[in-house]
Amino acid sequence: MSRRSQTRVAAYTALLQTLVNTTDRQRETIEELNRVSRTRDLFLATVSHEMRTPLSALSMRVEVLLKTVKDLPKPVESALLAMRVHVRQEAGMIDDLIDAARTLTGQMSVNRTRASLGGIVRDAVSTIEVQAHEKAIAFSVAPSDQGDSIVVYADTHRLQQVLWNLLLNAIKFTPPGGAIQIRLVQSNGHVEIDVTDNGQGIAARDLAHVFGAFTLQREGNTTGLGLGLYIARRIVELHDGTLTAASAGKNQGTTFTLRLPLFL
Known part of the structure; x- marks a missing residue:
């Protein structure tokens, strides 16, 4: 073998060894990332469940005091009412963590049945009426039957959770x-549900990130973990649908569009 051939073989051998070493390092890195991801998901699921138990006990005791103790001093009653609000907020965040953990581990599922969209919309609206009233926010639903004639194949509880999240988000901002x-609009075997507000809007640079996990819009937002929209989109995807957001910019309002297949 000529000297030039030997040099070429040595160069190829060195290059091949470099590729092998790089591949090994990449495999080790991927394995480590997977291990960290599994640990994170297990941590989220375990901690969330462990936190729910004492909160449930605290919530029960607050309710018992409010319902059974007569003539509570006003300061005590106000403190208990405030505690009830805070406990419910914390419980909501824990539920979000549990749902997020299920999503990350692929364990979230939906139990779909034939359902009228009207009942789902009304149930979602009823859960946020108090908050809307407190801020004197005008609410309207079109058409007037609120979708009673529209039939979908859905997990009614989970779909109500999505709408409740979108409405609560709209009220917050x-x-x-x-x-x-x-x-509500029917078209080509699908129904589109638009939730539109005239609130603070979303900047163009943030629109692409609103459905990310732990994405929290800071302005005007004092509660939450930034998981609601992330979970909502995953629930919609499990219904073979899509969830998108649009906004003309700051102080121009926001529209979230939920698109679902009709039950045919």
Whole structure:
């Protein structure tokens, strides 16, 4: 073998060894990332469940005091009512953590049945009426039957959770005296549900990230973990649908569009 051939073989051998070493390092890195991911998911699921038990006990005791103790001093009653609000907020965040853990581990599932969209919409609206009233926000749903004639194949509890999240989000970022509209439109075997507000809007640079896990819009937001929209989109995807967001920018309001297949 000529000297030039020997040099070429040595170069190829060195290059091949470099590729092998790089591949080994990449495999080790991927294995480590997978291990960290599994540990994180297990941590989320375990801690969330462990936190739920004492909160449930605390919530029960607060309710017992409010319902059974007569003539509570006003400061005590106010403190208990505030505690009830805070406990419910914390319980909601724990539920979000549990759902997020299920999503990350692929364990979230839906139990779909034939259902009228009207009942789902009304149930979702009823859960946020108090918050909307407190901020004097005008609410409207079109058409007037609120979707009674529209039939979907859905997990009613989970779909209500999605709508509740979108509505609560709209209320949170809409100023007092604002307006929120739900609009239902059927088209080509699908139904589109638009939740539109005239609130603070979303900057163009943030639109691509609103459905990310732990993405928290800071302005005007004092509660939450930034998981609601992340979970909502995953639930919609399990229904073979899509969830998108649109906004003209700051103080221009936001529209979330939920698109689901009709039950045919």
